[in-house]
Amino acid sequence: MSLLGRTLKEIYPQDSGFRDRAKERLDQLALPHWALGDLMDLAIDLAGMTRSMQPPVARKAVVTMAGDHGVVAEGVSKFPQEVTPQMVYNFVNGGAGINALARQAGAEVVVVDMGVAADLNDLVKQGKIINKKVGLGTDNIAKGPAMSHAMAMRAVESGIDVAMELADRIDVFGTGDMGIGNTTPSTAIAAVITGKPIAELTGRGTGLDDEQLVHKQEVIKEILACNTPDPKNGLDILAKIGGFEIGGIAGLIIGAAAQRKPVVVDGFISSAGALIALTIEPFVRDYIICAHRSMEPGHKAMQEKMGCRPLLDLNMRLGEGTGAALAMNLVEAAVAVLTEISTFEEAAVAGADK
């Protein structure tokens, strides 16, 4: 059996016994009933995921997956493709947005080359990035498929590998992405899986003007017309639309779920990876925490499809895992609510009148 097949067999729903035990304790905390709202819902989820009343969350990593996209030939991004490897160097040097926000949250940044269209061997040799390169960027999806089905499988299994390699030292995963042009495949994936109209889902990415936005919508129409992916087949969608980093994110989520570890899903691109993962195996939903609501208009539909209310809504649209890093503070806070607050009885506080 393939690594993917074996990993999927390890994915179970959240443990209802631990969910019940967590709820029972939270119901008794010395505060008005459920007065910490979403943090308490999250605490129940974390107990159910980790099968623990002390969910381990101290060791955190944001895994930033990088890949390039042949569709940039269609003029769908404001930035040149060389920015993808340049940003990988920026991550390694600690100067990017994800570095700043991961430091604040006490999370490690793990950078993975899933398919950057540049030679990053120097960084691999120095142990600064993980090499899972599937190719030098995807093919132009406005003209045909992004990659072969074998490559799609390899991208997802590479993400699973990364989750397994980090398993011994990481409690909570965050997803992140870097890839010039990657809002275009992500929007196409959203259109396929949510069934919503392209015009409603498409956004300005890194800063397109009105005319460029209309052009991007036309390109996405072409992508779907020439590829016709099967909306029920995650690997088919990935092979036809891409990209390598989106497949890696899907695999990381699957790998986290198989280890019963929470995975904080970042923004628009990460949600495309999550939708691919959910199409492959719906039970991964039980391990996903949606970090934030991106400014990309299609993100709402994606999160609705996942059935997930995001924790933060701060008008962000950077990717890299920045929203996931911020949300890790809230994951820690939810565990603190479950483990550090006294009950009415423990604190000798009088309860509410019945």
Add this chain to the structure above:
Amino acid sequence: MSLLGRTLKEIYPQDSGFRDRAKERLDQLALPHWALGDLMDLAIDLAGMTRSMQPPVARKAVVTMAGDHGVVAEGVSKFPQEVTPQMVYNFVNGGAGINALARQAGAEVVVVDMGVAADLNDLVKQGKIINKKVGLGTDNIAKGPAMSHAMAMRAVESGIDVAMELADRIDVFGTGDMGIGNTTPSTAIAAVITGKPIAELTGRGTGLDDEQLVHKQEVIKEILACNTPDPKNGLDILAKIGGFEIGGIAGLIIGAAAQRKPVVVDGFISSAGALIALTIEPFVRDYIICAHRSMEPGHKAMQEKMGCRPLLDLNMRLGEGTGAALAMNLVEAAVAVLTEISTFEEAAVAGADK
């Protein structure tokens, strides 16, 4: 001149020079323009408040002000008044919600007795709480004023005192409250200052049922009918409606603003304190960060009146400063964005096509 008068003379608007310098740097960061959204807006505010391109935010304290309310005699709360001192002991013992969330955020919890209807001298003697007791709970505001104008002044100046006492060791203040019954005066304050209808502003506090909610609205009508505070006079509103902890919060905010330090305003009760402070001196607005949107329905109108979009919206309604503690992570993150992310030039990353 009074301490309040002297302190108000120290309050200046945010520094526009530092705001401009911060914006200039943020505009050049190696990311799509303004892609970290609200964190970047907050970073500008922090630079303007602190007159620094490295706004100091490492040393954080949530100041939880406690006081009792004579209006509990009208049956406006689910919990008995003895819970106020019991929760003060819970804060001191580290078992309350605010302790858990402040620990997560790396913030100290400072507990102040502004007017609890119980003897807390043992905690004062042990140095566990700050004693600023103005009285043993306010008078019943459904029958007359909460306190004298002299006591209102003393409550506000006590809050200023606390801000000054903490000044040497604290960079960022958070506000918090504890006081059984205090959503009733807070709703009345909201009605006076926002001018919105009582029915729209009144919520279930710690968990009232439908009938109790209607009763609470009737009590708030009585409060306003028998007290008729001047909506333009913050001290008059405080004297007539209360409470001691709300006055303390107003003073803490004024004291923070006078020191050019950010003050993260928690939820519904803290916003009542903030509205009192703003009525006394509108320039304090420049130092206020709204932490979160409470589940109390009146909170939206209060934040609109302050002109402040909250950072978090997590269905919380606990008070104590819990929302402020959570938001302190975002304050730190905003500073990290300003100080730790490289510009395009520093990172040698290509910019967007013009």
